Amino acid sequence: MTDFPRSLPAFERRFPDEATCAEWLLERRWGSGFACPGCGHDGYWRLGRKVLTLQCKACRRETSVTAGTVMHRSHLPLKVWFTAAWLVATHKNGMSARQLGLQLGLGSYKSAWLLLRKLRAAMVDPDRSPLGGLVEVDETSLPFRAGDAPSGPRPGRSHEGKLLLAGAVEIRGKGPGRARLAVIKDYSAAALGAFVAGNVADGGTVVSDGWSGYRNLKEVKHDPKVIGETPAHLVPPWIHRIFANAKRWALGVYHGLRAEHLQAYLDEFVFRFNRRRSPQAAFARLLGLATAIGPHPYAAIVAAGLKG
């Protein structure tokens, strides 16, 4: 998407109405060729439905351009979804449901909340590949609020009022590549080992600035990853900057964290961080369009289990 709009007026010119949104979806999904999810045939008719729909010339199956995306069967116009995705993808810090509802002129808070929740759910790509190469790993804790209590830990019970999380970031040249953040239940070798196993590719090199718990990662079964000290030229470690930015962001945007939503906050932070230089990729991802759809549309559609 080389024509990704960088400003709101540019966005309005690019997507003035429902038809342009539908055409964009058609091009994005099947620009390199349609394949019927039912039979694989590539011939189709365009049907003039509420949302642009393709009908297979062979088996007559109908496939909406929104099938399998977060917009499917929504009562909201495509234009509202596109505007919401554009706002969320291009806003540096993200926004609350109330802010989004005001920006979009939505009548009810509930509509805005549901819309934002669906966009957030699309932030984690289930097919994302694990981090590779040189990967910094570390852990930290965050204070959280329980119910309406003021922020800060409550005395007397360990980990009460503190949330533990693990983080990893690829090092690409002199800077950070992609990152991952995850809630962990403790700092045990088992918990850290599971985090590394789930987020770092086999053959990757895990580096840490030193907590001895990582030494025990060697004991994790079937874990071929190499554990090493952070090379001197990487100081200060990028993962510490990411932790600091995530904490500042959570406090600024959400005014403190709640335990039950922590992973969702972390996912949103990571989404923004990993796409900080590619708002067009963030926009497509938020609409539920995996970038994988394109070269192999039929396989991608079947893999996603779309129903048409």
Ligand SMILES: [Zn+2]
């Ligand atoms: Zn067909």
